[in-house]
Amino acid sequence: MARVAIVTGGTRGIGEAISLALKDAGMTVAANYAGNDERARAFTERTGIRAYKWDVADYDACQAGCAQVAAELGPIDVLVNNAGITRDGTILKMSYDMWKEVIDTNLGGCFNMAKAVFPGMREKKWGRIVNIGSINGQAGQYGQVNYAAAKSGIHGFTKALAQEGARAGVTVNAIAPGYIDTDMVAAVPGEVLEKIVAKIPVGRLGKAEEIARGVAFLCSEEGGFVTGSTLSINGGQHMY
Numbered sequence: 001m002a003r004v005a006i007v008t009g010g011t012r013g014i015g016e017a018i019s020l021a022l023k024d025a026g027m028t029v030a031a032n033y034a035g036n037d038e039r040a041r042a043f044t045e046r047t048g049i050r051a052y053k054w055d056v057a058d059y060d061a062c063q064a065g066c067a068q069v070a071a072e073l074g075p076i077d078v079l080v081n082n083a084g085i086t087r088d089g090t091i092l093k094m095s096y097d098m099w100k101e102v103i104d105t106n107l108g109g110c111f112n113m114a115k116a117v118f119p120g121m122r123e124k125k126w127g128r129i130v131n132i133g134s135i136n137g138q139a140g141q142y143g144q145v146n147y148a149a150a151k152s153g154i155h156g157f158t159k160a161l162a163q164e165g166a167r168a169g170v171t172v173n174a175i176a177p178g179y180i181d182t183d184m185v186a187a188v189p190g191e192v193l194e195k196i197v198a199k200i201p202v203g204r205l206g207k208a209e210e211i212a213r214g215v216a217f218l219c220s221e222e223g224g225f226v227t228g229s230t231l232s233i234n235g236g237q238h239m240y
């Protein structure tokens with residue numbers, strides 16, 4: 001039977017490419033999203049992948065959403081925690097709400113979703129969890145204490161959960177994308193973006209499909225010996 005995968009924020013941007021890559025790999029995919037119904041509807045029409053609306057920052061909504069996906073598509077084998085937001089500003093201008101929203105969505109969402117699917121994966125003795133971090137969680141970024149902290153937290157979360165899953169056949173890995181050509185990056189002012197691209201050794205923004213290829217590998221049968229790792233896909237912008 002086909003593996004069942006949930007991709008949070010799976011209806012546009014990097015998530016859309018991940019949903020498609022996992023479908024191409026033969027999985028039955030559920031793409032979660034937060035509120036952009038129009039983009040979700042267009043995504044489902046175009047790809048045939050079902051979209052499910054809930055807020056990953058809401059613990060109870062994650063439990064209910066995963067239960068619905070499992071009832072409709074089957075027990076969940078693969079989780080990609082991709083949903084993420086930015087609320088940028090220097091700490092002088094960052095409100096508590098801007099801090100909390102980013103932490104609750106980007107990092108809290110990983111916990112909320114893993115809580116829903118990890119027990120079932122352990123029981124089946126097979127599972128794949130991939131968390132989408134960021135170059136800015138590795139290197140920090142001016143005006144992003146909330147985002148950098150959340151993404152940095154994802155890398156620690158990944159390594160800790162990987163240790164809990166290893167004996168039970170559940171791998172947990174992270175991908176740290178550099179700057180990828182999506183709506184999120186389109187929101188960065190043009191002159192700032194030009195300076196960012198100038199610092200990328202490969203000389204261009206990345207493509208969502210380039211992240212999706214990495215995710216598909218980590219979620220494959222062949223990826224079973226890779227766990228607790230972070231794969232940086234950033235055009236050489238940050239190496240360590």
Ligand SMILES: NC(=O)c1ccc[n+]([C@@H]2O[C@H](COP(=O)([O-])OP(=O)(O)OC[C@H]3O[C@@H](n4cnc5c(N)ncnc54)[C@H](OP(=O)(O)O)[C@@H]3O)[C@@H](O)[C@H]2O)c1
Pocket residue numbers: 008009010011012013014015032033034035036037039054055056057082083084085105132133134135176177178179180181182183184185
């Ligand atoms: N783009 C980059 O350069 C870059 C670089 C490094 C890391 N990343 C990370 O990669 C991931 C995807 O980024 P992207 O650029 O593809 O973002 P994007 O184009 O803004 O898409 C974000 C997706 O996440 C969903 N989402 C947002 N908040 C959510 C919530 N609370 N609950 C459920 N879904 C939610 C959105 O749903 P709606 O459509 O309903 O709004 C959308 O599907 C994020 O975690 C981001 O931090 C991106």
